[in-house]
Amino acid sequence: MSQQQPSDAYLRNAAKPQGAMGEEVLTRMNEHHRDLADWAFQHVHVPTYSRLLDIGCGGGANLQRLLAQCPDGVVEGVDYSPTSVALSTKNNRTSVNAGRCIVTQGDVGDLPYPDNRFDFACACETVYFWPDLQGAFDEVQRVLRPGAQFLIICEMGDPDDPRFADADFITVYTGEDLRDALQDAGFQSAVLRTQGDWFCIVATV
């Protein structure tokens, strides 16, 4: 997210991308979140033979990253925006056609997967938009196998950030609050790391 005041239309398309503007915002985010994700992914070990999930997969850049890190596995993406699902699919077309990447429309509050399906999950720049955080964390735990890691990545952690004062569909959390919420939800451990304004949390089921 830019440090300047984003327009209401931009924010709404970051929360739920729609149509041509949604595609433009997603394409920009694929580029803008790259350094943040490069930093955060250093803190996890992605198993080689595995089934991985990217929640709120947006324009699909992290699906591409996971596909490269897990050459023998299957990578799934879920997003409640049809525009995000379409762009993630388009940007990972070869892997989708090969059956190595599956992108599904769905809400984190009601994930369209059976229990214990995944060995790893990540959520980059999306928790701000989840209306029921504890319900979402319960869902993430349900679809992860015991011992699996869940990586949350955020570039903003100031709940009083004035840029979002009028946006009732965005909640900015501190890293400490998210870490505590993961522990309250029953994750075995949750380790918070920061770099400047950025933070990531690696939680283990």
Ligand SMILES: C[S@@+](CC[C@H](N)C(=O)[O-])C[C@H]1O[C@@H](n2cnc3c(N)ncnc32)[C@H](O)[C@@H]1O
């Ligand atoms: C700011 S974008 C981030 C996209 C991508 N993860 C990235 O880092 O560039 C947030 C994405 O989360 C998705 N999203 C927001 N709330 C969601 C929910 N409740 N369930 C599933 N996806 C959600 C949005 O549709 C959007 O694609």
